[in-house]
Amino acid sequence: MRWRRNRGRFRKSLTNRYLLLISLAMIFMPIMFPLASILYWFVNDTFSEKPAVPVEKYTSGAVLEKMWHEEAATLSGASPEAIERRLHSIQLEYPEISMFWVDGSNEMRLQMPVQPSLPEVWSAPYTVQFMKNAVDGDPFTSVAFIGGEASGEGFIVMQIPRKYISVQQPIASETAMYGLFITLMSVLFIVVSWLFFVRIRERLLRLRSAMTSPHTVTGLPQPVALTKLDEIGQLEEGYNHMVIQLEEGQRRQREEEELRKSLIANLSHDLRTPLTVIRSHIFSMEREPLSEKGKESLSLIESKIADLGGLIDNMLSYNLLASGKVKLNMEPTDVLRTVKESAAAWYPVWEKAGIEPDIQVRDEPLNWNVDVLWFRRLLDNLFQNVVRHAKSGQYIGIHTEEREGLEGMLVISDRGPGVGSDSQNKGTGIGLAIVDHLTREMGLGCHVESSDEGTRISIWRR
Template sequence: MLIILFAFLFIPIIFPLASVVYMVIEEQSGNGNDDYLKYGNSAALESMWHREASLLDEGAPEQVDRKLREMKGRYPEGSFFWVDMAGATRLQLPPQEGLPDRWTHTDAIRYMKANIDGDPFTVVAFLGPDDAGSGFMVMQLPRSLLQLSTPIGSGTPYYIGFLFVMFAFFILLSLLFFRHIRRRLLRLQSAMTMRGNDGLPMPIVLTKYDEIGQLEAAFNEMTEQLRGSKERERAEEELRKRLIANLSHDLRTPLTVMNSHVYSLRGEPLSAQGQSSVKQLEQKIGSLGSLIDNLLTYTLMTSGKYPLRLDRLDVLRLVRESAAAWYPLWEQEGIEPDINLPDEPLFWRVDKEGFRRVLDNLYQNIVRHARSGQYIGISVEQGARGRTIVISDRGAGMTGESAGKGAGIGLAIVDYLLSEMKLERRTESTEGGTRILIGSRAEEQHFLNEI
């Protein structure tokens, strides 16, 4: 507030007020400019000299001599002489060298040309009223007695010094203020970038409850709200994970009982419709069991309890083994496999069981949602990031009606496992089918050279 007040008052108030005070002091102290002139200013002297000359009679030399002696008494530093009507040089106070005894018009003009506006200050005045005479008298004074020894008032340096001190004080105060503000803002910025063990910003110690202090207090309040929100989120997440884990465990028992009864029904003499219903029950129970497994696996993954061990393995061998295990189910569902894998191995750093889980979820997704295409293709393509495993189908594609039904958790598990193994899944889906490509996120970091 002091800086703002000073900025508003300096130009419109302080500067004019200081000027007025300076002028009043100078006027009251009597130290005007004329006090620096011993004999007044040059214009006054010239006017006085012409006035005195107009009162003299060139025909009365004693009168002129007396006047010059009087002037010499008044101006002891001056030089005086006069020339009569005949051009003769008369009284000289003091005697001067270089003056002609007899003056001609040329001498007079040359003298005036040499001394006008020179030093000493020279005034030439014709004798008699209205400059009617032909004689003249001359007065000369050193210009140092007519010019200001100090061209400005005696208090001017103090006035300028006062304004300079005020301005310097304003600048210094502003620099100190903004330096202090900057340090506090940098401290606030540093506190905003620092994180505690919980990943949240650390609170700031309040030193002053001004505008920045209020900002720091608001920041501390926001930090506390974030910490409380994160605690509630953590508690809700733990509750959700426990609920899913307990629910998955509780559902396994009735599913096992239902599966055993369905297996028993298969040995009973049933009609064709009954056999079809038993088959549908088996498929739904299997799907529900798989969904529960995926749900439990996803819960373990998100809680960090699903360990992965990355080893340098031939992933094409894992693809062949997984496809062989799924081959009977594909044959039962009428899905024709088209496996086209090269003989040379493809080594990636993967978790063996995790990569098999990725393949199982992708195969299961095709069986559930793309078996209408009656096709599954497994191949390897060469791309910009190296070789890529491609799993394709000829179903309705992910833009169809069944896209994503029941596959959300399965694909989430796939993405999580691939991410932990430094791999990625890219999906190309049309109405004529879907292609899933599994490859490296960065060839130079995540692929190994084949041996």
């Protein structure tokens, strides 16, 4: 069982597959040459028309030339009759060879068979030209002087068509066939390797497409179907496991979000009742005779109760906005007029807190597509944030700026300690979270800049 399991793992491994492919190529390479020889022999023997000749006689031109020169040497001093008899004997032994004899006086003495193109008397220039033409020509020609060149006994000439010699050439000399066969084998190996990597690339691209194409509803990557249990298959399996974990995490997040929203809603409603009771008792106590210190304490309690009430209102508002239960009624509005009206309502609060307003807005309308009620709530949160956390700067600035590419920008600034100075004066909290959410939903841009010298909040239409 273990052996079968290991063999299965070997087959499923891309590395082992490619190593097997390389090994087969290396093993197959040494046998290409014998295979090329066999292929050439088969093609040559099947489709080529070659004369049937004795193999032992015509192994090569060099053997024939050596035999011819040896015969010429043995005929030295022989009579014309003896030379003719010997040439006739050679003709019987090598019937494919044509031959002729020119004697010492340069006269043609014997032709087997007769060749009309040959002259009866051989001059020196003709003999030289004949030898030049015979070099590397067809038929294969060998000229041998009887008794040597200086003997003056003439020469004998042997001719045989080269097809009788070339048919016996070693198969290994056919380089063209070898080259073609090896080229075909190399191309086959390249094609197999290319197909191997193309399939790997297709699977990787399919996996990448699944990673980069999230679901239109959940926004999570899509799982892929497992193909093979190799390295890429293991990657696909791990990817699918990651997708399952993301879906589970998203499900838990939704449940926790719903629980949080429900808790905030219930808690906000539950807090309103005791706050109402406390406020009624504060109202009753204000009618009682109190010392100055008692009146100050009662005023502080009333202020904190108001802050707590505002915080509860913000929690309810944020909960409604985050849950998507609020549908904004967008309409073209002159936001500068809304800003002036809201600022006028906050003047008594700013005066009581010792905050000096500085309002400088342009005279031309600034029309944005907003929900008027929720835009007022956005401004109230920003103004309230200054009163609660930046009144030490005793300043609030409301003005407009012109920026390139923008129709107009609304800027609200203060000179407080900044949202990042300490934990008691951060001032962002849920109020600015509502501002951020509302600006996004209304298609507005919002940017907060804060330092020890104050906070600057810029709002513009995208």
